[in-house]
Amino acid sequence: MKIPLNWISLYSDISTLLQNKWITDLAHLYSIHTAEIDAIERFWQEKKVVIWKVIEAGPHPDSDHLNIVQVDLWALWATQIVCWANNVIWAKYVPVATVGSVLKWDFEIKSARLRWQESNWMICSEDELDLQDTRAPWIMRLEEYFNPKILEDNIWKSFFDLKINILGFNGLPYESALKDIVFEIDNKFITNRPDLFSVEWNAREFSAIFDLPFANYENQYVFSDNKLNVNILTDKVLSYHLVKVNDVQSAESPFSIKYTLYKSWINPKFDLVDMTNYVMTELGQPMHAFDADKIVGSITVRPAKSGETLLALNWETYKLDERDTVIADDVKVLAIWWIIWGQDSAISDTTKDIYIESACFEASSIRLSAQRLWVRTDSSTRYEKSLDPLLTYKALSRALDFLKFVWKNWDISGDFEYLNKSALKNVELILDPEFVRTKIGVFIPNAEIERILKALWFEFLHKDSKYIVTVPSWRVTKDISIKEDLAEEIWRVYWYDKVPETPMIWEQIVYGDNKSLTLRQNTQNYFAWKGWLEVYNYSFSNESLDEKIGITDNKNAIRILNAYSNEFTILRRKMIANLLVNVADNKKIWDSFSFFEISKIEWKEESGFKEMPKIAWISYSTAFAAFQSDMIWFINSMIPNIAYSIKQWTSLDSYPYLHPNKSGELILSNGDVLWYFWYINPQVATNFDLDDSKVLYFELDFKSLLDLSQQTDHVFKDLPKYPWIDREINFVMNENTATWEVVWIIKNVNPLIKNVRVVDTYRSEEKLWINKKSVTFAAYLLDYEKTITDDEALSIQNSIIKELSKIWIELRK
Numbered sequence: 001m002k003i004p005l006n007w008i009s010l011y012s013d014i015s016t017l018l019q020n021k022w023i024t025d026l027a028h029l030y031s032i033h034t035a036e037i038d039a040i041e042r043f044w045q046e047k048k049v050v051i052w053k054v055i056e057a058g059p060h061p062d063s064d065h066l067n068i069v070q071v072d073l074w075a076l077w078a079t080q081i082v083c084w085a086n087n088v089i090w091a092k093y094v095p096v097a098t099v100g101s102v103l104k105w106d107f108e109i110k111s112a113r114l115r116w117q118e119s120n121w122m123i124c125s126e127d128e129l130d131l132q133d134t135r136a137p138w139i140m141r142l143e144e145y146f147n148p149k150i151l152e153d154n155i156w157k158s159f160f161d162l163k164i165n166i167l168g169f170n171g172l173p174y175e176s177a178l179k180d181i182v183f184e185i186d187n188k189f190i191t192n193r194p195d196l197f198s199v200e201w202n203a204r205e206f207s208a209i210f211d212l213p214f215a216n217y218e219n220q221y222v223f224s225d226n227k228l229n230v231n232i233l234t235d236k237v238l239s240y241h242l243v244k245v246n247d248v249q250s251a252e253s254p255f256s257i258k259y260t261l262y263k264s265w266i267n268p269k270f271d272l273v274d275m276t277n278y279v280m281t282e283l284g285q286p287m288h289a290f291d292a293d294k295i296v297g298s299i300t301v302r303p304a305k306s307g308e309t310l311l312a313l314n315w316e317t318y319k320l321d322e323r324d325t326v327i328a329d330d331v332k333v334l335a336i337w338w339i340i341w342g343q344d345s346a347i348s349d350t351t352k353d354i355y356i357e358s359a360c361f362e363a364s365s366i367r368l369s370a371q372r373l374w375v376r377t378d379s380s381t382r383y384e385k386s387l388d389p390l391l392t393y394k395a396l397s398r399a400l401d402f403l404k405f406v407w408k409n410w411d412i413s414g415d416f417e418y419l420n421k422s423a424l425k426n427v428e429l430i431l432d433p434e435f436v437r438t439k440i441g442v443f444i445p446n447a448e449i450e451r452i453l454k455a456l457w458f459e460f461l462h463k464d465s466k467y468i469v470t471v472p473s474w475r476v477t478k479d480i481s482i483k484e485d486l487a488e489e490i491w492r493v494y495w496y497d498k499v500p501e502t503p504m505i506w507e508q509i510v511y512g513d514n515k516s517l518t519l520r521q522n523t524q525n526y527f528a529w530k531g532w533l534e535v536y537n538y539s540f541s542n543e544s545l546d547e548k549i550g551i552t553d554n555k556n557a558i559r560i561l562n563a564y565s566n567e568f569t570i571l572r573r574k575m576i577a578n579l580l581v582n583v584a585d586n587k588k589i590w591d592s593f594s595f596f597e598i599s600k601i602e603w604k605e606e607s608g609f610k611e612m613p614k615i616a617w618i619s620y621s622t623a624f625a626a627f628q629s630d631m632i633w634f635i636n637s638m639i640p641n642i643a644y645s646i647k648q649w650t651s652l653d654s655y656p657y658l659h660p661n662k663s664g665e666l667i668l669s670n671g672d673v674l675w676y677f678w679y680i681n682p683q684v685a686t687n688f689d690l691d692d693s694k695v696l697y698f699e700l701d702f703k704s705l706l707d708l709s710q711q712t713d714h715v716f717k718d719l720p721k722y723p724w725i726d727r728e729i730n731f732v733m734n735e736n737t738a739t740w741e742v743v744w745i746i747k748n749v750n751p752l753i754k755n756v757r758v759v760d761t762y763r764s765e766e767k768l769w770i771n772k773k774s775v776t777f778a779a780y781l782l783d784y785e786k787t788i789t790d791d792e793a794l795s796i797q798n799s800i801i802k803e804l805s806k807i808w809i810e811l812r813k
Helices: 005-011 016-020 023-033 084-089 148-153 201-209 256-264 271-283 363-373 378-383 389-405 433-440 447-457 483-494 514-531 543-548 576-586 626-638 682-687 704-710 741-745 790-805
Strands: 001-003 037-043 049-059 069-074 079-084 092-095 110-113 115-121 165-166 171-177 180-187 230-232 237-246 287-291 300-304 309-311 318-319 326-328 333-336 354-361 409-417 430-431 460-463 465-471 593-605 608-620 644-647 656-667 673-680 695-701 725-734 751-762 771-783
Touching: 001 005, 001 256, 001 741, 016 023, 016 433, 016 751, 023 037, 023 069, 023 180, 023 201, 023 483, 049 079, 049 084, 049 148, 079 115, 084 751, 092 148, 115 309, 148 165, 165 256, 165 389, 171 771, 201 271, 201 447, 230 237, 237 287, 237 300, 237 389, 237 790, 256 271, 271 287, 271 354, 271 378, 287 389, 309 333, 326 695, 354 389, 354 644, 363 378, 363 514, 378 433, 430 433, 430 741, 433 447, 433 483, 447 465, 447 483, 460 608, 483 695, 514 593, 514 626, 576 593, 576 695, 608 704, 626 695, 673 682, 741 751, 741 790, 771 790
Parallel strands: 230 300
Antiparallel strands: 001 180, 037 180, 049 069, 049 092, 069 079, 110 115, 165 171, 237 354, 237 409, 287 354, 300 326, 309 318, 326 333, 430 465, 460 465, 593 608, 608 695, 644 656, 656 673, 673 695, 725 771, 751 771
8 A cells, every 4th residue: 555645644734744754764653653664655856857948949950850959047048958859849847857867767867969969958758757657758848737937936946846736625626745755555564454545544643643633524425315226135235325427528637636646556547537546545445437328227236147247347257156246237237346347337538427436345245256256456455354334425525526626517416325234333342541551561641542542533431430432433344342452552652662671570481492493493504504595485276286297186185265366276285386386487587596495285184184394495407416415414414323215216106296217215214205306207397397307306204304303312422533444446237226225235234334425426338238337435434443454444345345246236347
């Protein structure tokens, strides 16, 4: 939610705050008191953009598309600017960026020569001054936007010191500075505060926090006796107001309206559409206007009929069923709830008569339809938060203010009002000031408690030493329901930092280390040391994504009934799918990288839902040896002296995403599989547009690793007094013989063999047999009691050769 601070000042003048506080400090204070400010945008360029008067303009002598402009330089002499826009010929006053100015996109202005003509500075267009998003076709002629007398009085002064008139109360203009600051509020912090999706209520918060006056907008519209024919056929409607307005020819909105919407991150269209977006941003109430001449008969709010369709404003066609609610006329559907409207009733540049609609619906029904249809709009976002049904009346009045502001000579031919009074909540809470003080832990005077309650628009009566507090309608929908909520409101406005830090006075029990957390942190530290990047993926997947990794049986998938998106329809059963998406996205930027993730997979069985924590690593690289070494070092460092073997193939039934001939399993001495690893299936790689020879994958059972790490007994020994020796031996074996199984056999030949490593692997069809490989092993020998003699070392070497000959592995000759 983006809030221009100049718009805030319409309700609560914060100009003094802006003068006396750094803007970052103000944002911090608002974040502490109300909601986090996620970003700050400054809508002005530096002082070097000034208003200048055009003395003379004409075509460039050596160009068919450039013009030469002479502007008045501080009444001393004229200076020349080469300009591309033809409308500069008729311009009287222009915004000029002088040398050294830095405009949008960090574009710095410098003097130059264009087609052999000197050009000092630059005459700017609206988008170059960050007044609009779309590219302007011409330069900005200031006399089209501002009073020429005002421009004449401000020649050579900063352009952004000019004033504009925005919509004030009752349709009157309100003077606002062109220079502005916009606070972007993080939406996740106001999920339970639907009122904060508006300028008005953020202004109330500023008023309460900084003890400033607040100008409340009062509804001005009075319903007539000439009622429109409207039918409400569902109990999902909480309130519904409709007005038919005649003789309002659609046109372009004034510059001040377009600029205000642009700062709020809304794309201006034309005035009758901008009206609804403007009111929605200001009051938080979604609105819609549609072409009255396109409506046939009466308007009805009813459940949709199965099979009905709507061609929406986004040019998507939606198929409806009885779970949806629609606004319709006698022959067609006009809208799905207020989620999205249809093309058949849309306003165009020829529209003259309109219906203005302001309504409130049941939040859960809106959310379910939006999720099922996979459509999300500004309206549905607000409705899902549970809006105040009484707000619709006020928004309708504000829309009519807008028409007055844009000089429409309109006439109302009929209206309709509906309010489901049973849906209104009336919450009264008894609040004891002592409860507030005890809850917060600091003394707050009754006068301050009352000030805060009044500033937040809580009405209250005194009863003995307590307050009977009535919660305003816009706070009862999803926010304030118990006295603790009131205490929190008082506390946040009073300010958390005023509560003194008090040490705990009761006995604290210090527990041992969390083994699971320690293992997780050690894992993160290890791979961070290796230069790997940790990723966080959603714990969701979908059937299509699982099919890409070869999983087509969805019987054990846990489905999400209220899935937010078609990308998140089931809980993920395998870690690899999301990681392959990460790799596919990042290979466009990097040639080589490695990721790891610690998370869970979930599935269902007859006995219920199951979950399993996993550690997964994936590398996009050709450095397989280094990747393999990292994994072995990880295992040996986390669980030293573990007994395991490696099977150098996997079953496609169990692991359809791994390569059938270039993958394997690490198997513990008890037969359990601790991890599986190596290359992925070529078809799976193709599904993600990856080269299977570069994608290496390991996945480990976190719980098994945790159990093993706790079971391992660490025995400390003295450092050896005698030297170790090594023997390198070269063997020839079948290509499909697992090297790591050979390592394990060698280790167990003699207790003096403390470690074995692979030195080299060699293949040659000329010097070796076909499907043979030559592997050099280094055996490290150590005796803690004495020095190993050459004869003893030779005897161990011969024992190794003899043991391996039993499985047809021969010494290379």
